[in-house]
Amino acid sequence: MKKDLVQRKKGVFAARIISNHQFKGRFCRMSLELAGLGAEAFETVTPGQFAEFDLTCASLPSPEDVPVELRDAIERKILLRRPFSFSDVRIEDGRAIIDVLYAVVGAATVRMAGLKPGDEISVLGPLGNGFTIPVKKKLAILLAGGMGAPPIQHLAKVLAAGFKNIEVVTFAGAKSSDDMPFAVSDKNTAIGPAEFPDYGLEMLIATDDGSTGYKGLVTECFRQWLQTCEHKADDTIVFCCGPEAMLASAAKLCEAEGIECQVSMERRMACGTGLCQGCAVECGTGNSGQSVYQMCCKDGPVFDSKEVIFDL
Amino acid sequence: MKKDVNITIDFAGLKLASPVFTASGTCGYADELADFMDINALGGFITKSITLLPRKGNPTPRVVETDAGMLNAIGLANIGLEQFIKEKIPLLEKMSAAIFVNVAGQKIEEYVQVTAELAKQPAIAGFELNISCPNVAKGGVHFGTDPAGVRRITEEVKKAAADKVLMVKLTPSVTDISVIAEAAVAGGADALSLVNTFTAMAIDTEKRRCVLANRTGGLSGPAIKPMAIYLVNKVYNEVTKKSGIPILGLGGIKNASDAIEFMLAGASAVALGTYNFIQPARAIEIVDGIGEYCRRNGFDNVHQLTGALE
Ligand SMILES: Cc1cc2nc3c(=O)[nH]c(=O)nc-3n(C[C@H](O)[C@H](O)[C@H](O)COP(=O)(O)OP(=O)(O)OC[C@H]3O[C@@H](n4cnc5c(N)ncnc54)[C@H](O)[C@@H]3O)c2cc1C
Ligand SMILES: Cc1cc2nc3c(=O)[nH]c(=O)nc-3n(C[C@H](O)[C@H](O)[C@H](O)COP(=O)(O)O)c2cc1C
Ligand code: FES
Numbered sequence: 053m054k055k056d057l058v059q060r061k062k063g064v065f066a067a068r069i070i071s072n073h074q075f076k077g078r079f080c081r082m083s084l085e086l087a088g089l090g091a092e093a094f095e096t097v098t099p100g101q102f103a104e105f106d107l108t109c110a111s112l113p114s115p116e117d118v119p120v121e122l123r124d125a126i127e128r129k130i131l132l133r134r135p136f137s138f139s140d141v142r143i144e145d146g147r148a149i150i151d152v153l154y155a156v157v158g159a160a161t162v163r164m165a166g167l168k169p170g171d172e173i174s175v176l177g178p179l180g181n182g183f184t185i186p187v188k189k190k191l192a193i194l195l196a197g198g199m200g201a202p203p204i205q206h207l208a209k210v211l212a213a214g215f216k217n218i219e220v221v222t223f224a225g226a227k228s229s230d231d232m233p234f235a236v237s238d239k240n241t242a243i244g245p246a247e248f249p250d251y252g253l254e255m256l257i258a259t260d261d262g263s264t265g266y267k268g269l270v271t272e273c274f275r276q277w278l279q280t281c282e283h284k285a286d287d288t289i290v291f292c293c294g295p296e297a298m299l300a301s302a303a304k305l306c307e308a309e310g311i312e313c314q315v316s317m318e319r320r321m322a323c324g325t326g327l328c329q330g331c332a333v334e335c336g337t338g339n340s341g342q343s344v345y346q347m348c349c350k351d352g353p354v355f356d357s358k359e360v361i362f363d364l
Numbered sequence: 365m366k367k368d369v370n371i372t373i374d375f376a377g378l379k380l381a382s383p384v385f386t387a388s389g390t391c392g393y394a395d396e397l398a399d400f401m402d403i404n405a406l407g408g409f410i411t412k413s414i415t416l417l418p419r420k421g422n423p424t425p426r427v428v429e430t431d432a433g434m435l436n437a438i439g440l441a442n443i444g445l446e447q448f449i450k451e452k453i454p455l456l457e458k459m460s461a462a463i464f465v466n467v468a469g470q471k472i473e474e475y476v477q478v479t480a481e482l483a484k485q486p487a488i489a490g491f492e493l494n495i496s497c498p499n500v501a502k503g504g505v506h507f508g509t510d511p512a513g514v515r516r517i518t519e520e521v522k523k524a525a526a527d528k529v530l531m532v533k534l535t536p537s538v539t540d541i542s543v544i545a546e547a548a549v550a551g552g553a554d555a556l557s558l559v560n561t562f563t564a565m566a567i568d569t570e571k572r573r574c575v576l577a578n579r580t581g582g583l584s585g586p587a588i589k590p591m592a593i594y595l596v597n598k599v600y601n602e603v604t605k606k607s608g609i610p611i612l613g614l615g616g617i618k619n620a621s622d623a624i625e626f627m628l629a630g631a632s633a634v635a636l637g638t639y640n641f642i643q644p645a646r647a648i649e650i651v652d653g654i655g656e657y658c659r660r661n662g663f664d665n666v667h668q669l670t671g672a673l674e
Contacts, residue, residue, distance in 0.1 A: 063399070064644065128430075128431050131433060131434065132434060132642060133641070176644070319425075320424065320428060322427040322429075322641050323390075323640070323641035325399075325644065326392065327392050327396060327397075327640060327644075328389070328436065328641055329389070329412070329421065329438045330426055330436060332420075332421065332424050334423075343420075345420050345421060
């Protein structure tokens with residue numbers, strides 16, 4: 053979130069697909085491997101940063117393998133790269149391994165789902181500013197809405213591994229069980245591609261229709277939980293990623309409670325590198341009542357929730 | 365391989381390292397692309413449009429991908445003249461490419477004021493007059509569609525530009541682009557750049573709404589290339605060939621072959637726009653590719669490509 057103190061090296065790198073599969077409905081998980089300079093560049097990635105994938109060379113699946121509502125969309129000739137954050141980044145034998153959790157929603161992600169182990173794609177990154185973890189906090193609350201899960205998952209791992217003094221509680225929400233990018237166990241905890249349980253972290257699930265876990269909005273679930281929480285507001289921090297309405301309501305709640313809150317924003321991007329000025333996020337400028345546009349890709353995607361004027 | 369091809373060019377009196385520019389609005393204000401390539405191999409660099417006062421631009425969504433292209437309705441978002449001079453000129457001073465500042469405004473006086481102020485800066489080689497932006501309510505494309513208006517604004521800005529090169533950027537969204545090109549030349553333009561984006565629209569069928577908040581935007585990328593080539597060739601044949609005014613050709617270029625097409629059609633130099641987003645080192649690869657093409661086809665000087673269409 054803070055402007056990078058150390059100038060990290062970004063670049064265009066070839067990445068090799070290690071695995072790629074659909075695990076539930078339209079949700080897929082892909083692992084990529086970068087060697088050499090690419091590995092160096094991605095070694096220092098912080099959760100919330102992202103990369104732009106060139107998927108133009110990925111071949112189209114046959115129409116039968118494509119959901120009916122996407123059959124027209126996939127005929128479009130794609131041009132631009134697509135932004136993705138990471139659900140994990142790790143170094144193995146000098147190579148950077150990046151895990152990406154993604155939903156098949158359109159022309160590029162349909163092609164992405166067809167990538168096979170051994171295929172190569174071009175990755176531009178790492179980009180943007182990730183979450184900042186203030187070491188003095190005692191409690192970190194992680195809120196993931198729908199496809200906002202990947203960077204939250206990455207953050208959960210980093211917190212669990214490196215910040216033992218910070219207690220972590222995670223909330224994940226979606227419209228219904230089917231829209232949840234995790235497999236869910238009988239006990240309403242996440243299993244499968246979401247590693248939250250592996251990190252030994254508590255996770256609460258909410259669905260709008262009550263098909264799994266708490267029935268209602270994840271922010272409401274979080275609000276109720278907060279009333280039972282014994283930590284002081286000053287010692288607490290909230291990190292969230294998900295639909296803008298969810299971020300806005302988390303921001304409002306945190307502001308009322310005096311809790312620091314960081315939100316990861318999403319905008320349509322053409323470049324991801326600050327060149328096109330396309331991904332504007334409206335931000336307040338202190339007490340002047342004025343606002344400016346900051347660039348989601350370069351100034352964000354993680355912002356202090358108090359800065360952002362949400363677009364609802 | 366022999367290194368015998370001269371890829372430097374003379375462009376309206378400027379000596380350029382290569383015929384490749386990066387296009388306004390796609391390469392930042394200064395050295396943003398230096399993370400990815402040696403920007404000193406560029407012939408020219410054109411800044412994002414600069415206006416007198418800072419502009420926030422349009423609400424989002426202000427970019428969207430379409431078939432083999434994209435629409436943008438950024439709305440001339442920029443930091444404004446004062447901040448540009450303070451923060452970006454020092455960076456531009458370190459670059460060896462010819463620096464063109466793209467100037468935009470709502471009124472002729474605003475163009476003149478920005479140009480006059482920047483004409484004092486030694487780091488700047490010239491100006492690109494943006495009278496062709498489709499994304500602002502006033503000014504922009506409206507100046508660019510009326511021949512008398514184009515001539516007047518060119519004359520006024522030319523005076524303010526003093527000894528710097530003045531390039532006028534034309535909109536393709538007109539009935540006869542040669543009439544506009546003629547007017548710019550009559551007004552004293554030292555060079556022409558074409559094309560800017562084509563005014564266009566995309567609709568979200570599920571929501572039954574325009575995808576862009578601004579409703580319309582400018583189409584760029586490979587989708588516009590054949591139209592841009594045609595317009596460059598038309599202006600070259602009908603206007604600039606006889607007057608010797610160079611054309612900067614752009615619109616949908618993605619590689620050296622595309623760039624060469626523009627040169628054969630009549631462009632003296634080319635600019636890479638949307639493709640900077642996809643391959644941020646591509647502009648330099650195009651410089652190499654043009655050199656390689658010349659070698660392969662027996663041209664010893666890159667300027668021989670200009671208008672070499674049989
Ligand atoms: C910083 C960042 C990180 C991201 N991380 C992930 C991730 O980890 N996993 C993941 O699955 N996705 C992620 N996304 C979203 C992902 O980039 C898009 O889903 C992808 O670009 C869709 O491409 P497509 O061609 O398949 O769909 P398109 O055909 O481009 O779009 C499909 C549908 O989604 C809508 N849409 C597309 N992009 C956006 C947008 N940015 N905002 C609002 N609506 C949009 C379109 O209107 C359309 O209805 C991230 C986006 C950003 C900006
Ligand atoms: C996101 C974006 C922003 C642009 N901003 C400007 C601008 O500020 N001023 C201008 O004269 N042209 C602007 N352009 C137009 C380009 O300079 C260029 O004329 C056009 O995109 C066609 O070239 P291309 O197909 O290679 O992109 C912009 C284009 C894009 C895609
Ligand atoms: S996506 Fe181009 S500036 Fe952010």
